[in-house]
Amino acid sequence: MPIITVKYATSRSDTVLNGTIARAASELAASVLRKDPKLTAVVVEAVDPADWFCGGRSLAEQGLASFWLDIRIVEGTNTKDEKAAFVAAVFKRMGELIGPLHNESYVYANEVRGDAYGFGGLTQEKRYIAGKLGVKAALAAA
Numbered sequence: 484m485p486i487i488t489v490k491y492a493t494s495r496s497d498t499v500l501n502g503t504i505a506r507a508a509s510e511l512a513a514s515v516l517r518k519d520p521k522l523t524a525v526v527v528e529a530v531d532p533a534d535w536f537c538g539g540r541s542l543a544e545q546g547l548a549s550f551w552l553d554i555r556i557v558e559g560t561n562t563k564d565e566k567a568a569f570v571a572a573v574f575k576r577m578g579e580l581i582g583p584l585h586n587e588s589y590v591y592a593n594e595v596r597g598d599a600y601g602f603g604g605l606t607q608e609k610r611y612i613a614g615k616l617g618v619k620a621a622l623a624a625a
Contacts, residue, residue, distance in 0.1 A: 484602060485518050486555050487525045492535035493548035493581035500580065501527040507576050512554060515569045516561050516592075522602070537587040547585040550577050557607045558594040566592045 487508045497503070505525040512518040532542035535549055542549055552573055561569075570590040578584045597608035605613075 484522045488553045489527045491550040492530040492532040537585045548581040549585045549588045553591045
């Protein structure tokens, strides 16, 4: 169910890096945040290190890499400890994939309300209610 967006800048050249990053993000969401990888979408975008600035200097000048990972999850489905573990695990894995990393590399666990977020035409709140009432009855009322 989560949607993950990753932007990254690195001087490393690898034709399959986007796919590797997408798989890593999905695997970490599954193992740390308990998100179903079959329902996880990931968008990955590479940015030229000359166009990414930290502390007023480009990453190209500094010889470092950086990333921004945004994951949208339903509010209240993960604990503070799980989210902290996810931030740490993503930073570690991205360092392995694109590093060395600038410290100004970010993970944002964006919690959204279940009644304002969904996929396949149904909000997560409707899916929750369907699970409690029985799928056919709840979805028929949608």
